[in-house]
Amino acid sequence: MSIDWLIEHYNWQGMLVHLLGLVVLTKITWTLVFRIPAIQEMYQWNRREDKPKKSLAKYRPIMKQTAQVGLYLHAAFFFLLIPFVVTLEAQPVWKYFTDALMILLVYDFLYYVTHRFIFHGKILRRVHGLHHQARDISAVDSRYVHPLETFIGTCLFMGTALGLAAAFGSFHAVTFIIAQFIFNNVNQINHTKFNLDYFPYKTVNYITTKHAIHHIDMNKGNYSTLSPLYDWMFGTLD
Ligand SMILES: [Zn+2]
Numbered sequence: 404m405s406i407d408w409l410i411e412h413y414n415w416q417g418m419l420v421h422l423l424g425l426v427v428l429t430k431i432t433w434t435l436v437f438r439i440p441a442i443q444e445m446y447q448w449n450r451r452e453d454k455p456k457k458s459l460a461k462y463r464p465i466m467k468q469t470a471q472v473g474l475y476l477h478a479a480f481f482f483l484l485i486p487f488v489v490t491l492e493a494q495p496v497w498k499y500f501t502d503a504l505m506i507l508l509v510y511d512f513l514y515y516v517t518h519r520f521i522f523h524g525k526i527l528r529r530v531h532g533l534h535h536q537a538r539d540i541s542a543v544d545s546r547y548v549h550p551l552e553t554f555i556g557t558c559l560f561m562g563t564a565l566g567l568a569a570a571f572g573s574f575h576a577v578t579f580i581i582a583q584f585i586f587n588n589v590n591q592i593n594h595t596k597f598n599l600d601y602f603p604y605k606t607v608n609y610i611t612t613k614h615a616i617h618h619i620d621m622n623k624g625n626y627s628t629l630s631p632l633y634d635w636m637f638g639t640l641d
């Protein structure tokens with residue numbers, strides 16, 4: 404692999420579309436979603452629940468460390484690896500979504516196995532136990548995660564996307580945006596307090612309820628983050 408090859412295959416435009424697209428989509432979505440009174444009410448409820456936790460001495464240093472690890476790791480993936488596996492060549496619209504679905508399904512399986520057997524197994528039980536100190540979760544707990552766990556989780560998601568791109572060919576920037584938008588947001592949303600058990604909130608209500616059960620103690624099921632598929636398949640739905 405020569406320097407010329409690296410320069411020729413470094414698709415910085417694709418990476419930039421991925422990065423900016425993700426930031427803009429996230430910003431627009433959250434701006435619109437928070438205008439809905441029912442969601443605003445949930446937001447205020449989580450703020451009230453988060454406040455006493457944030458004032459505990461243990462929360463801020465962990466949140467800061469985990470944010471730094473996440474930032475540096477994402478920067479490394481974005482600038483060093485993604486440019487080699489992203490494309491801007493037009494594809495049929497359905498392919499943007501099916502490719503994103505493939506990334507998310509493979510990632511969720513790998514996360515399920517890691518979460519169930521490594522985080523809840525002997526190897527990293529103590530590391531993951533830090534996140535499980537939160538028995539009654541609210542929004543802030545999505546960021547109360549050991550930096551090593553953040554490192555592993557980020558590598559798992561980015562590694563899945565890069566590995567599949569290496570196997571099946573580059574993914575379009577739009578595919579990366581869809582997959583990462585869902586990955587980022589579900590990981591935050593599943594820790595929120597949420598009690599809107601009616602259309603169109605039923606899915607979010609289901610996701611938050613399942614993850615809240617997972618946090619009751621370290622012996623509960625619901626190991627997947629994105630969908631209940633693997634918990635259902637392997638009999639660990641709780
Ligand atoms: Zn767990």
Ligand SMILES: [Zn+2]
Nearest residue numbers: 534594614618
């Ligand atoms: Zn959690």
